[in-house]
Amino acid sequence: MSQSDATLRIELQFSGGMELLFDNQKTIHAKVPASFPLDGSAENRHAATIRDLISWTASNLLKERPELFIGADGSVRSGILVLVNGADWELEGELEYELEDRDEIVFISTLHGG
Amino acid sequence: MSCSVEEPTMTVAEKRAKDRAVHVGFCCKCKTAKSTVTVRYAEYCDPCFLIALDSKFRTALRNARPYRVITPENVMLAFSGGPSSRALIHLFDVFHSLPPEVATNKKQPKIYNDIHVCHIDESCLLEPAQDVTSSGSTMEQARSIAGGYGYSFHGVAIEDIYDPEWTDSRCFEAVATLITSLPKDQLTTSGQAPELLSRIIPTPVTTASEEGAPKLSRQEKISKLKALLGACTTLTAKETVLQHFRSSLLIQLAKRGECTTLALGDSATRVAIQIIELTAIGRGYSLPHETSLLSSWIQDCKVIRPLKDCLVKELDTFCGLNGLVLIERHHAQLDWTMKTKAEVKSIRRLTDEFITGLDKEFPSTVATVCRTAAKLTPPEATYGQKCPLCHGPVQAGVQEWKRRITVTTAPGELETTTTSNSTEAKTTEISDGCCSSDAGGCCSSSSSQRPSCTTSQTTTASSASTPFSSLLCYGCLTNLRDLNLKSMASQEDDVSSSSFELPPYVVETIVHRMGFASLDEFEHRSDAGVSASGTAVDPQESLRAQIQDFLIASDDEDE
Known part of the structure; x- marks a missing residue:
């Protein structure tokens, strides 16, 4: 896993309005680097967590208005529901959850009218 | 046996936290399945979550309408x-x-x-x-x-x-424009928001409007x-x-x-x-x-x-x-x-x-x-007195109240500070206080507006002014402060200079609030009976609308 070019296959899903920020894509199959930070040396690296995934998604996939996706402290904006393999991310350690190959991460915006 | 005294009183959150400590990672209902959903402090597995939500919904529905109703x-x-x-x-x-x-x-x-x-x-x-x-x-x-x-x-x-179809009467064929009680050039100088009046424009009756052929x-x-x-x-x-x-x-x-x-x-x-x-x-x-x-x-x-x-x-x-x-x-x-x-x-x-x-x-x-x-x-309010715009209840004396909590700058004067509510304080220039405002500057204009109002009413109903801001609830009155005044016609202007119209349902309520049962009745009355001023008008409500300005004045005397 410490190999620098190793990637994880992550399925990202966006709904509840979230998809509009990603060019109307509801599902993105992403290859996410297996360890972060990207510019760090091999020994400084740690396995990719959701926190890394969020910032990686924001800089690589996000099409517009990052402030609607990313909130303070590197987390997603409040009001966005995150599911890790169908379970609430609060149960999985939130930002510190370590990604695994073929994980399915769902982002649902709950900031909608009506 | 008394109830368990040794059990210390715990808040719901603490209780749930305790439960959670026992069954970490498991559903708080069945305690056998791994939890996948957290709601506030509780963790559920998928099936238990669905059951919990369903019973929550049923409870709410029962409270909204008792089962006993047959x-x-x-x-x-x-x-x-x-x-x-x-x-x-x-x-x-x-x-x-x-x-x-x-x-x-x-x-x-x-x-x-x-x-x-x-x-x-x-x-x-x-x-x-x-x-x-x-x-x-x-x-x-x-x-x-x-x-x-x-x-x-x-x-x-x-x-x-x-x-016109989407009104209570289902064929209310009129829209209204808003007009300001002040001419345009005075809008910026007076420092006060003018009273908003409405002018009801019946939709031109296109003959032979077939079913399915919208006007x-x-x-x-x-x-x-x-x-x-x-x-x-x-x-x-x-x-x-x-x-x-x-x-x-x-x-x-x-x-x-x-x-x-x-x-x-x-x-x-x-x-x-x-x-x-x-x-x-x-x-x-x-x-x-x-x-x-x-x-x-x-x-x-x-x-x-x-x-x-x-x-x-x-x-x-x-x-x-x-x-x-x-x-x-x-x-x-x-x-x-x-x-x-x-x-x-x-x-x-x-x-x-x-x-x-x-x-x-x-x-x-x-x-x-x-x-x-x-x-x-x-609130205790009668449905007949609903606000034309939101159909919500209207509190009496709204304009007067608004005048008092709003800071207004009169022309040529230093700031005349009335009581200021923190949220309203910044509305220095755009108060809706209108005619009852200080120094009578606007009062005189609104009293001078009476004759012009009646003269215009004698011509046709379409150019007659009907009250508007005096009918609104406080919320709508406040909200309409954000309307661009320049987009409205003033009293002297032609109707066509106004850039927008209010939808028929609003006009319907305005007409009802003035005491007319229908648009026809309104047109008929305003054509015929205006010269006789108050006497020609029937119920209390229309009388009230006619003498709106004076009613506010009498409120003042009461205190």
């Missing part, structure tokens, strides 16, 4: 396309599909007879502008979802608010709606006006579907946001009606909010677990912001962020706000 009613579900109202339809379906052994039992009366679903298509407002006839319309998606449940579907487009084309209606929204200078005003139109259409839809109940999909999160938002925009008086589980304010149509106890997170999860299809691009709110690209904020959006942000750190925020506001009791 006669079944029809219910209209308002469906926007979003997760909350989508969940509402599904929950109603689960609730209504009885298992066969119960369905055959005749003793079990149905709670609701027929279930209807309605949808308001707002795609004409979405950006980038879409061809309304194309698949951009949300109507067909909504229809197919309702059809999937076998419910009858009713749809209307938001621009139909300008259709206004869709494009015309859309441009009228956009003109009105364009005259609103703030996003808050736009959203509020649209919300009023939406509610008006929903009520009309419910009445047309012969439903005595209108069910809205407002979630607890939504209600909490609304509570704060409505308070902020000055709608506290009608707040109980707009946020309660059951509101009987609207005549012949109860409004219920059975999802009022469910967090938006629960409903999102519910939709996800059941694989419910949502309507894409119903998020008009998000699109509006994206259109302008600049960070445009409205009070609603700021409240949204405030509540969701707070709720993240303190998961009880939403529940606390809701439970506090649930203690409010609806």
Whole structure:
């Protein structure tokens, strides 16, 4: 896993309005680097967590208005529901959850009218 | 045996935390399955979560309408396309599909007879502008979802608010423009917002209007709606006006579907946001009606909010677990912001962020706000006195109150400081205080306006001024401060110089509030009986409207 070019296959899903920020894509199959930070040396690296995934998604996939996706402290904006393999991310350690190959991460915006 | 004394009193949160400590990672109900959903402090597995949500919904529905009521009613579900109202339809379906052994039992009366679903298509407002006839319309998606449940579907487009058909009388053929009581050149110098009057313009009666041949084309209606929204200078005003139109259409839809109940999909999160938002925009008086589980304010149509106890997170999860299809691009709110690209904020959006942000750190925020506001009791007001714009209750003496809490700068004077409310203090230049304001400067103008008013009334009804701001509730009065005054005609101007029109349902209420039963009666009276001033007018209400200015003066004397 410490190999620098190793990637994880992550399925990202966006709904509840979230998809509009990603060019109307509801599902993105992403290859996410297996360890972060990207510019760090091999020994400084740690396995990719959701926190890394969020910032990686924001800089690589996000099409517009990052402030609607990313909130303070590197987390997603409040009001966005995150599911890790169908379970609430609060149960999985939130930002510190370590990604695994073929994980399915769902982002649902709950900031909608009506 | 006494009850267990050794058990120390624990808060719900502590109890749940204790439970959680025992069954870490497991559902708090069945305690056998791994938990996948967290709601506030509780963790559930998927099946237990669905059961919990369903029973929550049933409880709310029972509270909104006791089971003992025998006669079944029809219910209209308002469906926007979003997760909350989508969940509402599904929950109603689960609730209504009885298992066969119960369905055959005749003793079990149905709670609701027929279930209807309605949808308001707002795609004409979405950006980038879409061809309304194309698949951009949300109507067909909504229809197919309702059809999937076998419910009858009713749809209307938001621009139909300008259709004479969508009023109580179903053929109220008049719109109104707003006019200011001051000429245009004085608007900037007087430092005061003028009284707003309305001028009722009957829609030209196109002869032989066949069934199915609308008098206004869709494009015309859309441009009228956009003109009105364009005259609103703030996003808050736009959203509020649209919300009023939406509610008006929903009520009309419910009445047309012969439903005595209108069910809205407002979630607890939504209600909490609304509570704060409505308070902020000055709608506290009608707040109980707009946020309660059951509101009987609207005549012949109860409004219920059975999802009022469910967090938006629960409903999102519910939709996800059941694989419910949502309507894409119903998020008009998000699109509006994206259109302008600049960070445009409205009070609603700021409240949204405030509540969701707070709720993240303190998961009880939403529940606390809701439970506090649930203690409010609806005001004692008569339905006949409803506000023309929002159809909410109107508190007496609104304009007078507004004048007192607003700081106004009179021309040639230093700041005349009246009592200032912190939220109102910054409205130095744009108060709606109007004629009762200080120094009588505007008073004289409004008294001099009487003759001009009557002379114009003697000509034709279409050019007659009818009161407007004096009929509004406080919330609408405050909101209309954000209307661009330059877009309105002044008293002397031709009607055509006004850039927008108010939809027929507003005019209908104005005419009713003035004591006329119908538009015909209004035109007839104002043609004939104006020279005789007060005497020709019948009920109290129209008299009151006629002498509005003097009534406020008498209020002053009382103190």
